Amino acid sequence: xxxxxxxxxxxxxxxxxxxxxxxxxxxxxxxxxxxxxxxxxxxxxxxxxxxxxxxxxxxxxxxxxxxxxxxxxxxxxxxxxxxxxxxxxxxxxxxxxxxxxxxxxxxxxxxxxxxxxxxxxxxxxxxxxxxxxxxxxxxxxxxxxxxxxxxxxxxxxxxxxxxxxxxxxxxxxxxxxxxxx
Amino acid sequence: xxxxxxxxxxxxxxxxxxxxxxxxxxxxxxxxxxxxxxxxxxxxxxxxxxxxxxxxxxxxxxxxxxxxxxxxxxxxxxxxxxxxxxxxxxxxxxxxxxxxxxxxxxxxxxxxxxxxxxxxxxxxxxxxxxxxxxxxxxxxxxxxxxxxxxxxxxxxxxxxxxxxxxxxxxxxxxxxxxxxxxxxxxxxxxxxxxxxxxxxxxxxxxxxxxxxxxxxx
Numbered sequence: 440x441x442x443x444x445x446x447x448x449x450x451x452x453x454x455x456x457x458x459x460x461x462x463x464x465x466x467x468x469x470x471x472x473x474x475x476x477x478x479x480x481x482x483x484x485x486x487x488x489x490x491x492x493x494x495x496x497x498x499x500x501x502x503x504x505x506x507x508x509x510x511x512x513x514x515x516x517x518x519x520x521x522x523x524x525x526x527x528x529x530x531x532x533x534x535x536x537x538x539x540x541x542x543x544x545x546x547x548x549x550x551x552x553x554x555x556x557x558x559x560x561x562x563x564x565x566x567x568x569x570x571x572x573x574x575x576x577x578x579x580x581x582x583x584x585x586x587x588x589x590x591x592x593x594x595x596x597x598x599x600x601x602x603x604x605x606x607x608x609x610x611x612x613x614x615x616x617x618x619x620x
Numbered sequence: 621x622x623x624x625x626x627x628x629x630x631x632x633x634x635x636x637x638x639x640x641x642x643x644x645x646x647x648x649x650x651x652x653x654x655x656x657x658x659x660x661x662x663x664x665x666x667x668x669x670x671x672x673x674x675x676x677x678x679x680x681x682x683x684x685x686x687x688x689x690x691x692x693x694x695x696x697x698x699x700x701x702x703x704x705x706x707x708x709x710x711x712x713x714x715x716x717x718x719x720x721x722x723x724x725x726x727x728x729x730x731x732x733x734x735x736x737x738x739x740x741x742x743x744x745x746x747x748x749x750x751x752x753x754x755x756x757x758x759x760x761x762x763x764x765x766x767x768x769x770x771x772x773x774x775x776x777x778x779x780x781x782x783x784x785x786x787x788x789x790x791x792x793x794x795x796x797x798x799x800x801x802x803x804x805x806x807x808x809x810x811x812x813x814x815x816x817x818x819x820x821x822x823x824x825x826x827x828x829x830x831x832x833x834x835x836x837x
Contacts, residue, residue: 458638467635503634505777507644508707517709525779598629
């Protein structure tokens with residue numbers, strides 16, 4: 440590893456170590472510094488530019504969900520890159536085989552035009568996730584409200600609504616896939 | 621709302637929750653779950669098989685003792701491999717090399733027994749009388765431990781879920797074989813170094829399948 444990399448790794452390791460101890464600003468800085476690198480890794484695996492930022496967010500969520508799997512005595516970059524590569528490859532593969540969000544929205548639109556089978560399908564899937572998340576999907580996906588409007592109504596920040604919507608869509612996609620299998 | 625600002629929003633949200641749950645690491649659960657799994661294996665063992673009457677006398681012979689000790693050492697070495705496989709980019713460490721000593725030891729014991737038995741005895745000892753018990757018993761006894769370990773490893777982030785599950789199956793197969801060996805009266809390495817190994821391999825296969833099914837994230 441060249442010296443510059445080592446210094447950066449030391450800094451990131453330090454930031455994440457503090458973050459895991461409960462330091463929010465250090466965690467924000469770590470994620471901000473890591474994001475451009477994650478974006479680069481995602482771009483190398485995903486040719487559809489429109490999907491890149493979605494996958495970057497998935498990687499960030501994965502890093503967050505699995506942040507306890509970093510052993511703080513090891514350099515943090517290999518850990519981070521490994522998660523980014525795994526999630527990026529996984530997300531790119533799922534997008535090739537699975538229902539893209541746009542298709543789910545199309546089935547939502549079918550409700551209006553009378554194709555009740557697809558709509559009922561989605562309604563049934565929505566019953567399988569928690570009611571608050573289902574409400575957010577309905578508001579954002581069906582009624583076309585913005586994340587900000589929904590957040591104002593539910594007392595959540597716009598970002599939190601986006602995260603909840605994103606998680607719910609991922610969950611729905613997995614459920615739809617599980618049924619197809 | 622541009623993509624860039626939404627990623628920033630996401631980071632801001634995540635940064636509101638910096639510290640993971642205090643017992644989030646797989647290791648925090650390990651001992652309790654593993655104890656449960658082993659207890660399950662022992663309950664199955666005593667309910668279905670039970671130790672042979674002369675178990676202590678038999679274990680005084682090092683060649684017989686080996687069929688109990690070798691799978692146990694295998695389990696001990698496979699456990700850190702399973703745990704490390706659940707941490708992205710964690711080095712495998714020395715157990716990855718050390719674990720090869722066990723198949724080598726089994727092979728050596730097999731060759732030694734082959735060389736020291738008359739040709740007429742070899743096939744009899746190799747086939748034995750309990751293959752139809754041995755194989756299913758080892759796999760069955762391994763299941764509680766495999767289940768326990770998979771439930772622990774789900775908290776990790778295995779980049780290769782099948783391999784991680786296979787290591788869990790190897791631990792479970794090793795422990796199951798250790799327990800099973802106190803029931804089994806086939807004391808020649810011509811039997812156990814082959815059929816026990818096959819049983820453990822089957823248990824590892826079950827683990828790999830379970831890993832693919834439950835360890836993807």
